Amino acid sequence: MTEKLIIHGGKALRGEVEISGAKNSVLKLMAACLLTGDSIELRNVPHLSDVVVMTQVLKHLGCDVDQQDDDRVYIQARNITSVEAPYDLVRKMRASFDVLGSLLGRFGEARVALPGGCSIGKRSVDLHVKGLIALGAEVEINHGYVEAKAAKLIGAEILLDTPSVGATENIMLAATMAEGSTIISNAAQEPEIVDLANFLNAMGADISGAGTNELLINGVKPSAMHGTTYTVMPDRIEAATYMMAGVGTRGDVTVNNVLPVHLSSLTHKLQEMGADIEMPTPNTMRIRCNQRLQAQNIVTQPFPGFPTDLQAPFMALLSIADGVSIVKETIYENRFKQVGELKRMGADIAVERDVAVVTGVPHLSGAEVNAHDLRAGAAMVIAGVQAEGTTQVYDLYHLDRGYEHIVEKMQSIGADIQRVPDTSERSTVPEDAV
Numbered sequence: 171m172t173e174k175l176i177i178h179g180g181k182a183l184r185g186e187v188e189i190s191g192a193k194n195s196v197l198k199l200m201a202a203c204l205l206t207g208d209s210i211e212l213r214n215v216p217h218l219s220d221v222v223v224m225t226q227v228l229k230h231l232g233c234d235v236d237q238q239d240d241d242r243v244y245i246q247a248r249n250i251t252s253v254e255a256p257y258d259l260v261r262k263m264r265a266s267f268d269v270l271g272s273l274l275g276r277f278g279e280a281r282v283a284l285p286g287g288c289s290i291g292k293r294s295v296d297l298h299v300k301g302l303i304a305l306g307a308e309v310e311i312n313h314g315y316v317e318a319k320a321a322k323l324i325g326a327e328i329l330l331d332t333p334s335v336g337a338t339e340n341i342m343l344a345a346t347m348a349e350g351s352t353i354i355s356n357a358a359q360e361p362e363i364v365d366l367a368n369f370l371n372a373m374g375a376d377i378s379g380a381g382t383n384e385l386l387i388n389g390v391k392p393s394a395m396h397g398t399t400y401t402v403m404p405d406r407i408e409a410a411t412y413m414m415a416g417v418g419t420r421g422d423v424t425v426n427n428v429l430p431v432h433l434s435s436l437t438h439k440l441q442e443m444g445a446d447i448e449m450p451t452p453n454t455m456r457i458r459c460n461q462r463l464q465a466q467n468i469v470t471q472p473f474p475g476f477p478t479d480l481q482a483p484f485m486a487l488l489s490i491a492d493g494v495s496i497v498k499e500t501i502y503e504n505r506f507k508q509v510g511e512l513k514r515m516g517a518d519i520a521v522e523r524d525v526a527v528v529t530g531v532p533h534l535s536g537a538e539v540n541a542h543d544l545r546a547g548a549a550m551v552i553a554g555v556q557a558e559g560t561t562q563v564y565d566l567y568h569l570d571r572g573y574e575h576i577v578e579k580m581q582s583i584g585a586d587i588q589r590v591p592d593t594s595e596r597s598t599v600p601e602d603a604v
Contacts, residue, residue, distance in 0.1 A: 171591050175563040175577070177554035178586040179536060183421035185583035189409045189428050190216040190574040191241065191402035194479075195362040197265035198339050199369050199402060200224045200245060204231070204272035205346060206373055207248035208397030215243045215402055216574040219567065223263045227255055231269070246397075250277065257283035257314060263571070267336065270298065270316060271343030274307060276392065279319045284311070297330055297337035304328045305341070305348055325350030325389055333358040333383065333472045339366060346375045348389040357385045360473040361432045365403040372398040406432040407479045408573060409455070411548045412583065413437075414480075417445045417459045418487050418556040423583050424456040435476045439466050439484070443491060465493030465530060470501050482508040482549040489517035490556060491530040499524045507542035508549040514539055515553055515561070536561040541568045551576065555585050564592060 191214035201224070203210045215221060215237070225235045225243075232251035236244040253273045260266050260283040273280035284295065295316065299309050305328075307320040325348050330337055338358040345352035357363070359381055367380035374395045376388040409428045416423030417440055430437070430449055437447050437455075443466055445459040465488065470478040478501035488495040489512055499505050506526055509519050514537045518529040536559030541547025547569040554561035563569075566589070569576055577589045 171593075173566050173589050174592040175551070175554070175561075175566065176588045176590055177536070177551065177561045177563065179555050179557040179559065179561060181419065181555070181584060181586060183416050183419045183423055183555060183583045183585055186424040186426060187412050187579045187583050188426050189404045189412075190214070192362060192365070192405040192407075193218055193220055193572045194265075194405075194407070195365040196221060196402045197224050197263070198268050198362065198366050199400065200228060200243070201266070201268040201272050202343055202366060202370060202373070203228070203233070203245040204247045204250070204269060205276050205343065205370070206395040206397060207246070209244060209246045210373075210397050211399040212243045212245065213241055213399065213401040214404070215241050216405070218572060218574055219570045220263050220265065220572065223259065224266055227259050227266045227269060230259060231255065231273075253277055253279050254281040255283060260285055264336075267295070267298075268339050268343065270318065271302070271340035274302060274318045274320060275323065275344040275347050278321060281315050281317045284314050284316060297332070297334045298340045301328050301330070301337055301341035301354075302344055305344055305352065307344070323348035323389075325352040325387070327353045328355065330354065330356040332356070335360050335363065338363055338385070342366065342370070342377065342385065342387060345387040345389060346370055346377070347392050347395065348387075350389055352387040352389070354385040354387070355383065357383055358472060359383060361403060361406060361429070369398075369400050372400050404428050407477065407545075409433060410436050410480050411483055411552070411573070412579065413440065413455065413457045414483050414487055415552050415555055415580070415585070416457050416583065417443070417463070418490065418552055420459050420461070421584070422456070422458045424450070424454060426454050428453055428455055430455055435474060436480060436484075439468065439476070442466055443487070463487060463491040463530075465491045465495040465528075467496040469498045472501070478502060478505065479545050481505065482545040483552050485509070485519070485526065485528060486512065486549045486552040486556065488528040489519070489531065489534060489553065493530055495528040495530070497526040497528060499526075508546035511539040511542070511546070511550055512553060515557055533558050535559055538562045538564070541565045544568045544572045548573065551580065551587075555580070555587070564594075
């Protein structure tokens with residue numbers, strides 16, 4: 171049976187919440203475990219449906235995967251039996267496409283299904299393919315699969331047309347054991363790229379420049395890659411979600427296990443809106459707000475710019491801010507799916523292509539809404555705790571992809587929120603990942 175959230179809003183949130191490991195990092199680290207036959211121990215792994223899917227992908231390939239009840243996962247890719255990741259698994263989560271670079275890098279061949287369309291817009295794999303071809307691979311797309319082969323991968327200088335996170339990751343994974351050096355120019359600079367590079371280096375790789383727009387990968391021999399124990403970075407998007415929930419309810423919320431440098435683009439905007447932010451410790455942030463928020467303009471950009479993953483949740487704040495805000499989405503088309511649901515709650519939002527104009531209203535009102543994708547779902551939760559009355563949120567499978575124990579964590583900071591069976595059967599099973 172599917173489930174829904176019932177949120178009784180209008181109450182200031184107060185308290186502390188512990189941030190889990192980053193969804194957008196751990197999935198790529200799991201794919202990277204294919205580069206060695208030794209055992210890998212990953213720590214700070216969140217219990218998410220996306221992690222379950224990546225586990226299924228790795229097991230299909232022949233990996234031994236053991237997820238403990240705590241936050242540890244053990245992965246060993248010694249006895250790989252297949253280099254094919256089928257569509258029925260890849261379609262559930264785009265991040266599983268990263269096994270392409272790992273399989274090609276270690277075994278010289280891979281056959282991975284194209285992820286297909288996504289509800290937040292088209293995301294091409296062209297940059298992935300061009301990068302692998304530059305390393306010497308023969309790549310074809312046949313019957314919905316990317317088929318790559320290489321007797322030997324050779325380091326190369328690769329210039330990305332755009333700083334794609336996925337392409338940067340797949341090229342990095344493939345180049346780790348290539349002969350010679352690879353330079354990726356206009357590389358993605360997201361913290362998750364840094365986490366992947368640090369993990370690969372802990373396994374024996376030689377990668378520098380992560381966090382800048384130029385990555386240097388000096389290829390190492392396969393024998394140099396070995397097992398390790400590694401702790402996944404904290405989830406900056408999850409941390410931001412609870413921070414925004416606190417601000418939107420004029421509360422006082424402390425997030426623990428965070429890296430403030432990952433959140434600077436958001437914290438600057440929240441301070442301009444009227445929030446007070448302090449750091450009691452290097453890995454703790456306390457955010458308070460006791461006044462009505464002020465309108466802000468944002469443009470989504472690659473890191474260190476404002477994250478596209480925070481655009482939808484941030485719009486929930488703008489909906490009740492004084493004045494008119496402009497939101498421009500530059501990363502993905504069709505990522506305003508939260509707009510219709512916010513309007514059901516009384517928000518005043520007009521959309522023209524990739525720009526949304528948000529005119530703040532005095533308050534939102536509880537309503538029945540859908541979580542159309544992962545981050546739109548987070549927006550509905552934030553809107554729900556802000557709103558007067560009761561909000562019901564449907565299609566929770568999206569939230570389960572990226573938020574560990576969201577109900578319990580929201581309750582820990584004072585939210586009146588429950589997860590209950592949805593007897594309406596409104597929810598549907600997703601066909602493609604977001």
